[in-house]
Amino acid sequence: MIVVRKELCPQNHPCPTLTSCPVGAISQNGYDAPEVDNEKCICCCKCVKRCSVFTPIGCCEKGIDKRMA
Ligand code: SF4
Numbered sequence: 001m002i003v004v005r006k007e008l009c010p011q012n013h014p015c016p017t018l019t020s021c022p023v024g025a026i027s028q029n030g031y032d033a034p035e036v037d038n039e040k041c042i043c044c045c046k047c048v049k050r051c052s053v054f055t056p057i058g059c060c061e062k063g064i065d066k067r068m069a
């Protein structure tokens, strides 16, 4: 799963990862810290590579999520 460490996000700009997530799992309310819907997330880890606020727990280091197979 992907955890958003909100305390690390300055919450002052549109989050660029919304458009890079292939399954639309990331949402943002105004300039708040983004949220990840881990039911939708396929652990492609594009958000993790773009910003360290996105923290993988037991997924990115294992590659693509098995649900992709
Ligand atoms: S999560 Fe990262 S990229 Fe997204 S708004 Fe916060 S600091 Fe910016």
Ligand code: SF4
Pocket: 002, 020, 021, 022, 023, 024, 025, 026, 036, 040, 041, 042, 043, 044, 045, 046, 047, 048
């Ligand atoms: S790991 Fe991939 S699928 Fe999951 S929230 Fe990040 S960009 Fe979206």
